[in-house]
Amino acid sequence: MNHWLATFFNSIFTAFSYGELLLFTTLYFAFLYFGLGWLFWKTCRLLQQRGWAEKINERPYTREQLRFELRQSLYSILIFGFSAWPLKFLINLNIIQLREITLLNTLWGLLVLTLWNEIHFYLIHRLLHLPYFMKHVHRVHHQSVVPSVFSVYSFHPVEAALLSSVLLVIAPFYNFSAAALMLFPTVSILINFSGHSNYRLILKTRPRWLLFATKHNDHHGKAGHKFGFLTNFMDDLFTKTKK
Numbered sequence: 001m002n003h004w005l006a007t008f009f010n011s012i013f014t015a016f017s018y019g020e021l022l023l024f025t026t027l028y029f030a031f032l033y034f035g036l037g038w039l040f041w042k043t044c045r046l047l048q049q050r051g052w053a054e055k056i057n058e059r060p061y062t063r064e065q066l067r068f069e070l071r072q073s074l075y076s077i078l079i080f081g082f083s084a085w086p087l088k089f090l091i092n093l094n095i096i097q098l099r100e101i102t103l104l105n106t107l108w109g110l111l112v113l114t115l116w117n118e119i120h121f122y123l124i125h126r127l128l129h130l131p132y133f134m135k136h137v138h139r140v141h142h143q144s145v146v147p148s149v150f151s152v153y154s155f156h157p158v159e160a161a162l163l164s165s166v167l168l169v170i171a172p173f174y175n176f177s178a179a180a181l182m183l184f185p186t187v188s189i190l191i192n193f194s195g196h197s198n199y200r201l202i203l204k205t206r207p208r209w210l211l212f213a214t215k216h217n218d219h220h221g222k223a224g225h226k227f228g229f230l231t232n233f234m235d236d237l238f239t240k241t242k243k
Helices: 003-014 018-049 063-082 084-092 103-128 131-136 138-143 157-166 178-196 208-221 233-238
Strands: 053-055 199-201
Touching (some): 003 018, 003 084, 003 178, 018 053, 018 084, 018 178, 063 138, 103 131, 103 157, 131 138
Antiparallel strands (some): 053 199
16 A cells, blocks of 8 residues: 555554544545435436436435434434544554554455455444334434435434444454544445445346345335344344345
8 A cells, every 4th residue: 555545544543643644534424425325315316317227115215204304314424423532442452453554454454344344234223123222222213214415424322322333343452544444434435335325236137245235225114123234144143124
């Protein structure tokens, strides 16, 4: 990886003050949500116009839903901004050790984090569907009966805090490069855009691994089943959910 980029990624956790880290991370998540979110939405509409994609659910997307999602997402973005603090603290204590930044280490780290996120998300998601948490916390996310790209961060603050722990709970036990830790939110939100956009590609044959967009869209309309996101393996392992 480019030396300048490697130095920059390492400095985020080592040279930035806690205030600088909060500002940088908050702006980073805001850019992912508003910038990439808008671009992803426009791309979906363009693909639909070209006949390459279709809406999953034709139910209208209202301004009220958009305003609600934007408001809740602003809370989540601020909480996500704070999520880098414990990482920096544990790195300073040498409890979390950073791997050398190379292209291979970064790509491998992103793959491990994507697989780990499936496990982490499933466990948090099952917890949130317990009656108490569903009533008082997770119902905020399920306000988006028909999801959109702007649903991806529409959480109750408690849910946002729980989901933001995905890096913290694995980094002390497996060494990642700083680049992998910082780039993973980009990978994660792109996957989440695909699963929440309410669009799917029109293909003659649709591989089962591409069905996660339809699956999670269906989950929003029928809360209570299919707790995994990108894959079904955790559902199959623990709940025997039918695919």
